[in-house]
Amino acid sequence: LTGAIATTDTGSSAVVLNAGKDTAAGTSTGGNIIVSGGSVTVGAGGRATLYSGDVSDSTGLTALVGSGSGNFRYNSDESVSNFSTPLGSGIYAVYREQVTTDAPLAPATPATENQTVDTVVMSLTSIQPSVNGTQETSSGDSGATSGSLPTEGGYAMGPGAGSGSIDMFSVFELIEDRTL
Known part of the structure; x- marks a missing residue:
C-alpha cells in the first residue's frame, strides 16, 4: 500500500484489503499487506478491515492501524473470526497468524509467617510480551485460569518464563515452623 485509499462510506465493509485471500486462519x-507511505480513511463510523498473514512481515501495518489501539485480531481471516471482541469502527488489522504469547505466573502475595500453605496461590498477572502494542491481562488464582483466559484478540497461550515458580523453601520453612 503506497497510496491513499479514501472513502466516505460509513459501513462495516467500507474498505476491505485482503492479502492471501482464501489462505486459512492460522x-x-x-x-502480507506492506504499507509504505500509504493511508486508509473511511467515513464517520465506517470500518476498514485489512487482512494480512504474518505480524512481523506486514511492514508498516501496525503504524497504519495504530499501535496500542486494540484494533488487531489474530488467527482469523475473511471467513473465520477466532476472537470474541467484535470489530467496531475505524481501521482494523486481522492477521491469519496465530500469535502465541507468554503467561508468566507470579505469587499473588509473598509468603509470610502469618499465611497458611493454602493461601500461597499463584496469580496470572498478564500475557507478555505485547503484540502490536496490545497487552492482554487477566487475574485469578492458578486453579481458575483454565478456560477463563482472555480471547479478545485471538491470542494463543504459551508458557511464560519461570511460570509457576515459587520459593518452596520458604513455604516448607513456614510449615516446619508451625509443626514445632
Missing part, C-alpha cells in the same frame, strides 16, 4: 504465509 497460516502466516500466503501474503
